[in-house]
Amino acid sequence: MRKSVYSQRQKMIAAALARQRRAKGMSQAEVAKVLGRHQPFIANIESGDRRVDLVELLAIAKIIDLDVIALVRDLQDTPD
Template identity: 40%
Template sequence: MPKTVTSPIQKKLAAMLVELRKGAGLRQVDLANKLGVYQSWVTHLESGQRRIDVVELIELGRAIGFDPAEVVRKLNKR
């Protein structure tokens, strides 16, 4: 089991988060402001340069407006 930011599931999650953010009409800077982080944090997350932990996924769900459990279910489908 790869524990790297380049794993296929991590890449899929990053792509899903970009799609969800854009679908919510948010720019990276808007999301960063909602989360209280720098825009570069969002950039690194979306570009796959950093892993996303469960707590971050929950916070992202709150900020963007998606159900983290649904995202995990979609990631689990092959």
């Protein structure tokens, strides 16, 4: 099994994306399609196999209506 590339903050980002995507009622494939990517791109982010950069985070957040500012506030209060 591969080791996660995520710190605690990275895990929080991945979990927030997955949680909000599900709350929005969207599948990984649906989010990926809007982004012009394949489903494994989203799966790898949510599973910890891939980090998400800021530009990708903003694009995904827009699709799933994730409040990035609130997420950043939560991240600031979490040691890395």
